[in-house]
Amino acid sequence: MASTDEELVSRSMGGDLDSFNQLVLRWERPIYALAYRVIGREEDARDVCQETFLRAFRALGGFKGQAKFSSWLYRITLNLCRDWIRRERRQPLAQTPEGVDLVELAGEAEDTESIEELVARKEIGAAVAKAMALLPEEQRTAIVLKEYHGLTFQEIADMLDCPLSTVKTRLYQGLTVLRRQLERSNVTRLKDHHV
Amino acid sequence: MCNQASKDLLVSYLYDDLNDMDRAKVDMHLRACDECRTELNALRGVRVDLASWAPPLPDLGFRIVRDAKRLADQDARPAPRPSWRSWLTPAAGLAAAATLVLAAALSLAHIEIHNGPDGFTVRTGVSKSAAAAFDARDGARAVLARDVILPSDEGIDLAGIVRRIDALESAVHDTPQLRNAVAMNARASDEELIKRVRELVARSEMKQQGELVLRIAQVVNAFDAQRKDDLAHIQANLTNLQGTVTQEVVAHRELVNYMTAGKQK
Numbered sequence: 001m002a003s004t005d006e007e008l009v010s011r012s013m014g015g016d017l018d019s020f021n022q023l024v025l026r027w028e029r030p031i032y033a034l035a036y037r038v039i040g041r042e043e044d045a046r047d048v049c050q051e052t053f054l055r056a057f058r059a060l061g062g063f064k065g066q067a068k069f070s071s072w073l074y075r076i077t078l079n080l081c082r083d084w085i086r087r088e089r090r091q092p093l094a095q096t097p098e099g100v101d102l103v104e105l106a107g108e109a110e111d112t113e114s115i116e117e118l119v120a121r122k123e124i125g126a127a128v129a130k131a132m133a134l135l136p137e138e139q140r141t142a143i144v145l146k147e148y149h150g151l152t153f154q155e156i157a158d159m160l161d162c163p164l165s166t167v168k169t170r171l172y173q174g175l176t177v178l179r180r181q182l183e184r185s186n187v188t189r190l191k192d193h194h195v
Numbered sequence: 196m197c198n199q200a201s202k203d204l205l206v207s208y209l210y211d212d213l214n215d216m217d218r219a220k221v222d223m224h225l226r227a228c229d230e231c232r233t234e235l236n237a238l239r240g241v242r243v244d245l246a247s248w249a250p251p252l253p254d255l256g257f258r259i260v261r262d263a264k265r266l267a268d269q270d271a272r273p274a275p276r277p278s279w280r281s282w283l284t285p286a287a288g289l290a291a292a293a294t295l296v297l298a299a300a301l302s303l304a305h306i307e308i309h310n311g312p313d314g315f316t317v318r319t320g321v322s323k324s325a326a327a328a329f330d331a332r333d334g335a336r337a338v339l340a341r342d343v344i345l346p347s348d349e350g351i352d353l354a355g356i357v358r359r360i361d362a363l364e365s366a367v368h369d370t371p372q373l374r375n376a377v378a379m380n381a382r383a384s385d386e387e388l389i390k391r392v393r394e395l396v397a398r399s400e401m402k403q404q405g406e407l408v409l410r411i412a413q414v415v416n417a418f419d420a421q422r423k424d425d426l427a428h429i430q431a432n433l434t435n436l437q438g439t440v441t442q443e444v445v446a447h448r449e450l451v452n453y454m455t456a457g458k459q460k
Contacts, residue, residue: 017259017260020259021258021259024257024258024259025258028255028256028257029255032250032253032255033250036250036251037248037250042251042253045250046253046255049255049257050257053257053259054259057259115408115411115412115415116412116415116416118412119409119412119413119416121247122247122409124244124247124248125247125248125249127244128244128245128247128248129248132248143245146210147242147245147246148245152212153207153210153212165203168202168203168206168207169202169203171206172202172203172205172206175206175209175238175241175242176238178241178244178245179237179238179240179241182241182244
């Protein structure tokens with residue numbers, strides 16, 4: 001049975017490097033995905049991811065376990081992303097996911113999904129990336145944490161040091177802007193949802 | 196959005212984060228308010244679109260390793276039990292020193308070649324920030340899993356390394372066992388290199404294949420769109436032609452009727 005994050009953190013604090021590297025292995029993809037969606041650049045997201053684990057390792061002694069280990073990592077990542085945005089003084093690039101291998105993607109596709117649907121999904125993904133790049137950092141971060149990492153409103157509020165209502169407002173405003181942008185980009189939606 | 200339902204409430208409803216009483220209130224409001232219902236549907240649609248945005252799948256494999264200085268210190272301690280590999284140490288030192296010199300030269304061209312115990316890595320265009328991810332204070336750094344741990348950059352004595360290489364080279368020449376060992380290592384390295392190159396070529400081919408699939412799909416889409424346009428155009432022309440023919444038939448019939456009537460008179 002796989003060890004929990006807490007067990008691995010505890011062993012890491014005792015000097016077990018392998019345990020920490022298990023945590024790295026477990027969390028590197030979510031952390032990379034978070035950094036990529038916030039800053040929008042593959043290579044920089046990789047650097048942020050690498051730096052996140054290094055900082056976490058360094059500061060492990062200060063981790064008191066009050067928050068989840070993943071929340072703590074997310075916070076470090078977001079701080080690094082914020083530093084990157086300030087340092088670069090620019091909006092994230094609307095980088096289409098070039099690294100997505102269509103052959104691999106086809107493997108992940110559902111049996112009923114045709115190549116046209118696959119391409120449509122890719123096109124929508126590119127349109128979403130462009131629209132997300134236009135959002136202010138706070139709105140983008142709130143949407144990424146809620147949509148792609150499944151955090152609760154309260155967890156996001158704690159992570160971003162803001163009231164709960166602010167998180168909801170940022171989400172609402174961000175989604176509304178995205179809605180307009182996506183309508184303008186005129187991409188064909190695969191499936192529609194109704195009440 | 197109408198004034199009766201706040202956007203906070205709508206967002207909570209959208210993410211199904213309401214208690215039963217509030218949810219019932221929103222449900223009741225949505226039944227009566229077209230505006231809010233439309234907005235909720237639109238926001239749900241945005242959420243569906245958001246699911247299509249996938250990040251790339253890079254080859255990460257980070258791991259934290261101890262500083263090489265510490266490793267070197269550990270290596271310097273006497274081994275508890277000498278193994279059959281201990282006599283290969285000079286050859287390993289030679290290989291490490293040669294790797295260091297080679298890496299220094301290649302770094303000028305922004306190329307990194309790593310030959311570590313876990314594999315062989317060739318990287319180009321290494322970013323500065325990635326290289327900067329080194330923490331001297333705690334003696335740890337985040338590296339790619341396949342990267343070899345090279346000695347620390349601090350206090351490199353190049354002259355000393357060159358002297359050591361010379362000494363080790365002469366040792367290799369003098370010792371047939373070492374010569375054999377180095378030759379075996381070189382063969383093993385070649386095999387690893389070939390294996391890695393093959394992997395790189397295979398990966399590149401996969402990527403090209405993916406691009407080809409994308410291009411073909413785009414061409415098929417464009418072809419379909421063009422075909423639909425052409426069909427619509429043909430249909431419109433046929434309709435026009437049919438109208439013209441009908442008019443001509445009517446005119447012809449009227450003419451025949453007229454001539455028949457004239458003949459009867």
